[in-house]
Amino acid sequence: MTLALYNTLTRRVEPFTPLAAPPARVTLYTCGPTVWNYAHIGNFRTFLFEDLLRRYLAYSGYDVFHIMNLTDVDDRTIKAAAAAGKRLDEHTAPFVQAFFEDRDYLRIAPAHVYPRATQSVPAMVRLVERLLERGIAYKGDDGSIYFAIAKFPTYGRLSRLETRELKVGARVASDEYAKDDPRDFALWKKAEPIDEQVGAAWDAPFGRGRPGWHLECSAMSLEQIGKCCHAETLDIHAGGVDLIFPHHEDEIAQSEAATSKPFARFWVHGEFLNVRGTKMSKRFGNFLTARDLRDQGVDAAAVRLLFWQTHYRKALDFTDDALAAAGAGVKRLGEFYERLGRDGGRGTGDGDGGGAGGGGGRLADLAAKFEADFRAALDDDLNAPRACAALFEFVHNGNAALDGGAGGTAAARAVLDRAMSVLDILPSAKAADPALERWIGERLAARDKARKSKDFKEADRVRAELAAKGVEIEDTPSGTKWRLV
RNA sequence: GGCGCCGUAGCCAAGUGGUAAGGCAGAGGUCUGCAAAACCUCUAUUCGUCGGUUCGAUUCCGACCGGCGCCUCCA
Incomplete structure (x- = not known):
C-alpha cells in the first residue's frame, strides 16, 4: 500500500509517487498565515491538516522538506500597520510570534523553513524580471507590473474557472483600466503613499513598489527547492480551498511561465471550518483564535x-x-x-x-x-x-x-x-506545583486512613475536597491514582 | 448567472453496487464501601425527497428540496 492523495489538478485521488521511493526527499510547500492579526482556528484547521500530511509522509519513510511562508506584506498588513501608526515590521512582529506560539500549542510540527515575503524581495524581483524578459509580464498604465493571462494558455486549469465571467454586480477593481485584460493580475504593485508610510516599498529595475500577493509563494518556493533540491517542481503544494482561485492558479501561471516546468505535482486543499454552517472568517466575526481555546484550558x-x-x-x-x-x-x-x-x-x-x-x-x-x-x-x-x-x-x-x-x-x-x-492526540499532562502535590498526598493519606477504618463518610468528604480543587481520583489495586482535570 | 461541494442515529462522523465504521451522549449489567476507570449488552430494517438503471442502491443516473463554498488578494 502506498499513499494516494486527492489532486485538485486532476480532481481525482492519485497514487503519490515521488521521484524516488522512501527515504526519498519530498518537498512540501504550504501557504502560511498572513500576519496582520491572530490566525483563527479556521486557519489552523488547514495548518493542522497540513501537519497531518507532513507527519504521515514522515511516518511513511519520506524525508520531508516542509516550507511554510509568512505573508508579512499585503493589503491587510499594510492597512493594519497604517491604522496602528506603525511600520510594517513593527506591526507584524508580534503576530509572527503569536503564530509560532499557537503552532506550538496545537502541536503542529515546525516547518523546516519559514521564508518571509519581506525578506525575499530579491527573489521576487528576479522572477518578475524573468517574466518581463519572456514577454509574459508587462507594465500597466498605472506603473504596476501585470501578468498577461493571454500569454499563458493553460490558465484556469487548476480552478477550472477559465470561462468565468464577473458575477453580476461584482465590484470592478480600480486598476481595471490599467490592465490589458481585466483578468490579468498584479505581480508588482507600484508604491503608493501608504506603502511608503509604513515602509512597504522596495526599489526594483521595473519601478519602486511592493509584491503582489501571489508572487511571494512562487518566488519563495522556487528559491527554497532550488537551494535544497536543485528543483523547480514541488512534490506537493497545499492550502485551503479558498486559495485555489485566484492564489494557486496565479502561482502556477507565474511559476510555469518562468520555468517552463510543472510547478507542483500535487495540489491538495483542505476544507473550511464552519460556525453554524458558515465559514469561520474574520470578516463575519464568527471566529475563535487558538489562544482563546488555550486560555479556556x-x-x-x-x-x-x-x-x-x-x-x-x-x-x-x-x-x-x-x-x-x-x-x-x-x-x-x-x-x-x-x-x-x-x-x-x-x-x-x-x-x-x-x-x-x-x-x-x-x-x-x-x-x-x-x-x-x-x-x-x-x-x-x-x-x-x-x-x-x-x-x-x-x-x-x-x-x-x-x-x-x-x-x-x-x-x-x-x-x-x-x-x-x-x-499526536494523547492528553496533555497537567503538572501540579509541588505545594499542591504535597497537599494532595496528605489528603489521599487521610482518605486512605478513613477508608481503612471504614469511615466512608470522611473518605467521601476528602474526595469531594479534592474534587473541588480539580483533582480526580481513582482507586486501583495498586493504590489511589489522581489527576488534575 | 458560471463552477463545485454537502445532506447518514439525540449530537459529531466514516463508508461500499450486495445489505450501515468509529467518537460523544443515553439505558441496563460486571467491578467498587460508594465512586471513578475499564469491560459486557442495548440504541439507524435505514442513509434529504421523488423517480430511473440494476437480480440488488445509502452507494450509479435524473429531478426536486435544504445548506454551503469559490467566481481577483479570504486557510
Whole structure:
C-alpha cells in the first residue's frame, strides 16, 4: 500500500509517487498565515491538516522538506500597520510570534523553513524580471507590473474557472483600466503613499513598489527547492480551498511561465471550518483564535482529535459539544495508553496472560491489526476519521484483552507511539506545583486512613475536597491514582 | 448567472453496487464501601425527497428540496 492523495489538478485521488521511493526527499510547500492579526482556528484547521500530511509522509519513510511562508506584506498588513501608526515590521512582529506560539500549542510540527515575503524581495524581483524578459509580464498604465493571462494558455486549469465571467454586480477593481485584460493580475504593485508610510516599498529595475500577493509563494518556493533540491517542481503544494482561485492558479501561471516546468505535482486543499454552517472568517466575526481555546484550558489534543474525526476535504462545523466529545475521546485514549505502560511492566510481547480474553501476544496481535488499518486508512487520501476509528477499536479491544490478563503491552505501546507520531492526540499532562502535590498526598493519606477504618463518610468528604480543587481520583489495586482535570 | 461541494442515529462522523465504521451522549449489567476507570449488552430494517438503471442502491443516473463554498488578494 502506498499513499494516494486527492489532486485538485486532476480532481481525482492519485497514487503519490515521488521521484524516488522512501527515504526519498519530498518537498512540501504550504501557504502560511498572513500576519496582520491572530490566525483563527479556521486557519489552523488547514495548518493542522497540513501537519497531518507532513507527519504521515514522515511516518511513511519520506524525508520531508516542509516550507511554510509568512505573508508579512499585503493589503491587510499594510492597512493594519497604517491604522496602528506603525511600520510594517513593527506591526507584524508580534503576530509572527503569536503564530509560532499557537503552532506550538496545537502541536503542529515546525516547518523546516519559514521564508518571509519581506525578506525575499530579491527573489521576487528576479522572477518578475524573468517574466518581463519572456514577454509574459508587462507594465500597466498605472506603473504596476501585470501578468498577461493571454500569454499563458493553460490558465484556469487548476480552478477550472477559465470561462468565468464577473458575477453580476461584482465590484470592478480600480486598476481595471490599467490592465490589458481585466483578468490579468498584479505581480508588482507600484508604491503608493501608504506603502511608503509604513515602509512597504522596495526599489526594483521595473519601478519602486511592493509584491503582489501571489508572487511571494512562487518566488519563495522556487528559491527554497532550488537551494535544497536543485528543483523547480514541488512534490506537493497545499492550502485551503479558498486559495485555489485566484492564489494557486496565479502561482502556477507565474511559476510555469518562468520555468517552463510543472510547478507542483500535487495540489491538495483542505476544507473550511464552519460556525453554524458558515465559514469561520474574520470578516463575519464568527471566529475563535487558538489562544482563546488555550486560555479556556482546552487541551490541544482535543482540538486535533476533533479535526481528525472529519475528513480534511469536508467542511466541519465547530461546536463546543463536538469539542467536548473529542475531549472525552482523548481522555479515554490517554487512560488506555497509561494502562499499557502500567500493566506493561511485565509484558514483553509474548505475554503471560492466561485470562479469558488473552493468550500470549494477544495485544501484539491487536496492535498489528490496528497498525495495518491505520495505514490503510491514511494511505487512502488521509482518511483520518477511519484511522481514528481503527484507533478506538484498538483501545476497546486492547482494554478487553488487558482485562483478560493479556500480555504484549510493550509491542502495543510501540505501535501506539508510532501512530501518535502522526495524530499526536494523547492528553496533555497537567503538572501540579509541588505545594499542591504535597497537599494532595496528605489528603489521599487521610482518605486512605478513613477508608481503612471504614469511615466512608470522611473518605467521601476528602474526595469531594479534592474534587473541588480539580483533582480526580481513582482507586486501583495498586493504590489511589489522581489527576488534575 | 458560471463552477463545485454537502445532506447518514439525540449530537459529531466514516463508508461500499450486495445489505450501515468509529467518537460523544443515553439505558441496563460486571467491578467498587460508594465512586471513578475499564469491560459486557442495548440504541439507524435505514442513509434529504421523488423517480430511473440494476437480480440488488445509502452507494450509479435524473429531478426536486435544504445548506454551503469559490467566481481577483479570504486557510
